[in-house]
Amino acid sequence: MAKNGEKLFIKGNEAISRGAIAAGLKCYFGYPITPQNDIPEYMSAELPKVGGEFVQAESEVAAANMLIGAAAAGSRCMTSSSSPGVSLKQEAISYLAGSQLPAVIVNMNRGGPGLGDIGPSQGDYFQATKGGGHGDYRTLVLAPGTCQECYDLVIEAFDLAFKYRNPVMILGDAIVGQMKEPVITREVKEHDAAEGTEWRIEGAKDRDHRIIKSLFLTEGSLAGHNQALQAKYDDMAKSTKQELFETEDAELIVVAYGSIGRIVKSTVRKLRAQGHKVGLFRPITLYPFPSEELNKLAKQGKKFLTIEHNLGQMVEDVRLSIRTITDSDFFGFMPGNLPTPDDFEEPILKSLGGK
Amino acid sequence: MSEQEILAFDKADAIVDVPTHYCPGCQHGVAHRLAGELLSEMGLTEDTLLVTSIGCSVFLYNYLNVDSVEAPHGRAPAVATGVKRARKDKFVLSYQGDGDLASIGMAEIMHIANRGEKVSIIFVNNTVYGMTGGQMAPTTMEGQKTTTSPNGRDPMKEGQAIRMAEIIAQLGGTAYSARVALNNVKNIRKAKKAMKKAFEVQQKGLGFGFIELLATCPTNWRMTPIQANERVESEMIPYFPLGVYKDATAED
Numbered sequence: 001m002a003k004n005g006e007k008l009f010i011k012g013n014e015a016i017s018r019g020a021i022a023a024g025l026k027c028y029f030g031y032p033i034t035p036q037n038d039i040p041e042y043m044s045a046e047l048p049k050v051g052g053e054f055v056q057a058e059s060e061v062a063a064a065n066m067l068i069g070a071a072a073a074g075s076r077c078m079t080s081s082s083s084p085g086v087s088l089k090q091e092a093i094s095y096l097a098g099s100q101l102p103a104v105i106v107n108m109n110r111g112g113p114g115l116g117d118i119g120p121s122q123g124d125y126f127q128a129t130k131g132g133g134h135g136d137y138r139t140l141v142l143a144p145g146t147c148q149e150c151y152d153l154v155i156e157a158f159d160l161a162f163k164y165r166n167p168v169m170i171l172g173d174a175i176v177g178q179m180k181e182p183v184i185t186r187e188v189k190e191h192d193a194a195e196g197t198e199w200r201i202e203g204a205k206d207r208d209h210r211i212i213k214s215l216f217l218t219e220g221s222l223a224g225h226n227q228a229l230q231a232k233y234d235d236m237a238k239s240t241k242q243e244l245f246e247t248e249d250a251e252l253i254v255v256a257y258g259s260i261g262r263i264v265k266s267t268v269r270k271l272r273a274q275g276h277k278v279g280l281f282r283p284i285t286l287y288p289f290p291s292e293e294l295n296k297l298a299k300q301g302k303k304f305l306t307i308e309h310n311l312g313q314m315v316e317d318v319r320l321s322i323r324t325i326t327d328s329d330f331f332g333f334m335p336g337n338l339p340t341p342d343d344f345e346e347p348i349l350k351s352l353g354g355k
Numbered sequence: 356m357s358e359q360e361i362l363a364f365d366k367a368d369a370i371v372d373v374p375t376h377y378c379p380g381c382q383h384g385v386a387h388r389l390a391g392e393l394l395s396e397m398g399l400t401e402d403t404l405l406v407t408s409i410g411c412s413v414f415l416y417n418y419l420n421v422d423s424v425e426a427p428h429g430r431a432p433a434v435a436t437g438v439k440r441a442r443k444d445k446f447v448l449s450y451q452g453d454g455d456l457a458s459i460g461m462a463e464i465m466h467i468a469n470r471g472e473k474v475s476i477i478f479v480n481n482t483v484y485g486m487t488g489g490q491m492a493p494t495t496m497e498g499q500k501t502t503t504s505p506n507g508r509d510p511m512k513e514g515q516a517i518r519m520a521e522i523i524a525q526l527g528g529t530a531y532s533a534r535v536a537l538n539n540v541k542n543i544r545k546a547k548k549a550m551k552k553a554f555e556v557q558q559k560g561l562g563f564g565f566i567e568l569l570a571t572c573p574t575n576w577r578m579t580p581i582q583a584n585e586r587v588e589s590e591m592i593p594y595f596p597l598g599v600y601k602d603a604t605a606e607d
């Protein structure tokens with residue numbers, strides 16, 4: 001059982017690993033790719049000590065498909081990777097969603113397209129939030145901005161995965177994964193070992209055999225299945241998470257997520273000290289997107305600027321959320337470079353001044 | 356006829372009493388039956404977790420009375436690995452066709468064998484992609500006409516048919532690998548014995564169990580069931596020799 005209140009000085013990747021084990025992780029399947037190697041390395045050493053299974057798979061394809069098996073058997077299971085590896089996992093993620101199986105997938109987003117670079121980027125936002133694999137499905141997506149959030153959100157990810165019987169993605173990058181910060185561990189409520197007994201495969205004894213599948217060939221059955229999935233996604237939309245910082249009297253709200261949200265926070269602090277009325281809205285759930293909360297701010301007459309570490313992806317969700325009232329400016333910080341709070345000063349001031 | 360033969364037998368508890376969807380003369384049904392009988396005879400029905408794959412056998416989960424999960428095309432060995440790691444106390448069985456196992460799923464089958472994952476895989480080799488309409492498979496034989504090798508498979512362009520039982524036997528974690536055929540009663544009896552061995556190495560915790568079944572696909576071979584059985588005998592068995600290629604139980 002995870003210790004309560006222990007203060008550790010660790011990397012985001014290690015916080016994710018520790019959080020997952022605290023949440024009752026039983027099976028981890030991985031494949032090396034920078035910048036997430038700390039996770040499989042940690043798991044290989046630590047997971048067996050608590051009776052869990054670690055497999056270094058032959059590929060990301062295999063690792064993600066191992067999740068299907070472990071999830072079908074009802075175990076808390078996880079894989080982690082970075083952009084090109086996550087592309088390979090998409091087939092299995094689509095099957096997990098289609099088969100209604102719970103699993104956690106970590107993507108420490110790096111630069112792309114193609115092989116790109118190994119530095120931080122937010123180029124996988126579309127892939128993470130719009131499905132990524134084939135078919136009508138969504139993955140719950142949580143975006144940590146601090147090492148503490150890495151720890152806390154991965155714990156929440158397992159609960160959400162089982163609550164909705166759906167894959168949950170943790171979307172980070174090299175900034176949040178590689179930086180070290182103090183993390184306070186917490187005692188995690190031991191999850192019910194009987195979790196999933198009503199659907200998991202465990203041997204057909206004294207009941208009809210169970211089939212976990214995503215194939216629905218008889219007329220109308222796929223439509224019914226997709227309707228059930230949609231109802232689930234509608235329900236997820238009720239519990240979005242976000243951080244609001246200095247938004248109350250702000251004239252301009254900057255919308256930014258993950259490590260960029262955190263860097264923007266520093267910029268906002270600095271500009272506030274200079275008397276500028278700016279604030280930050282940092283979505284923590286990227287899917288479902290916190291549209292309602294953003295819409296409330298739009299109704300208050302705020303201006304918006306979306307800042308991302310890409311060429312403009314989340315800005316589409318921001319615009320959808322506020323489109324009946326106003327619009328958002330966009331500033332994209334090119335992947336391939338590492339931003340500092342100063343890099344965001346000029347675009348924020350420009351947006352504030354309406355130029 | 357003076358003598359009346361009464362054909363009556365008990366249905367194994369692992370077999371669901373429903374008609375199957377296979378073409379006349381297709382031996383997937385025979386393979387299912389053998390698997391179901393063995394699960395019943397070995398007392399494994401309630402403890403089996405089945406992984407089904409893509410191909411004509413995709414509906415196996417409707418025919419075996421065991422809990423099951425469906426794998427994407429080729430990935431059944433990875434899915435089976437996940438199942439076994441999560442439930443080491445269960446008997447894990449997987450079932451794949453030749454397109455599924457030897458083409459798209461080549462990496463997964465190699466590595467499950469090499470890791471010595473304690474699962475059993477039934478591999479149905481009918482030298483063709485059945486479900487998608489008879490395209491060339493990795494096991495399609497030299498000169499064999501398929502919809503994507505209309506002039507017959509040319510080894511200079513398309514390579515030779517892959518012999519899986521031999522390859523799997525080479526890998527470190529394999530405890531049992533054998534090839535059998537389903538073309539006549541004698542061979543079917545032998546097939547059942549070999550399948551039993553493949554199941555037993557899992558039960559004994561010795562490693563990975565692999566069983567290749569030479570089977571017919573009369574529809575895509577454009578043959579009658581009888582002609583198809585003859586082809587197994589005259590063409591397939593000479594190229595895909597029957598036999599046990601690895602048996603860890605023989606070594607102890």
Ligand SMILES: Cc1ncc(C[n+]2csc(CCOP(=O)(O)OP(=O)(O)O)c2C)c(N)n1
Nearest residue numbers: 409410411428452453454455483484485486
């Ligand atoms: C990723 C992917 N590619 C292709 C297919 C299409 N597909 C369905 S069954 C099949 C061939 C199966 O052939 P085999 O494994 O030999 O089994 P058989 O039908 O002969 O029993 C293919 C290619 C698929 N379902 N998924």
Ligand code: SF4
Nearest residue numbers: 377378381411485572
């Ligand atoms: S197409 Fe071939 S493998 Fe498929 S059911 Fe018909 S005979 Fe069997």
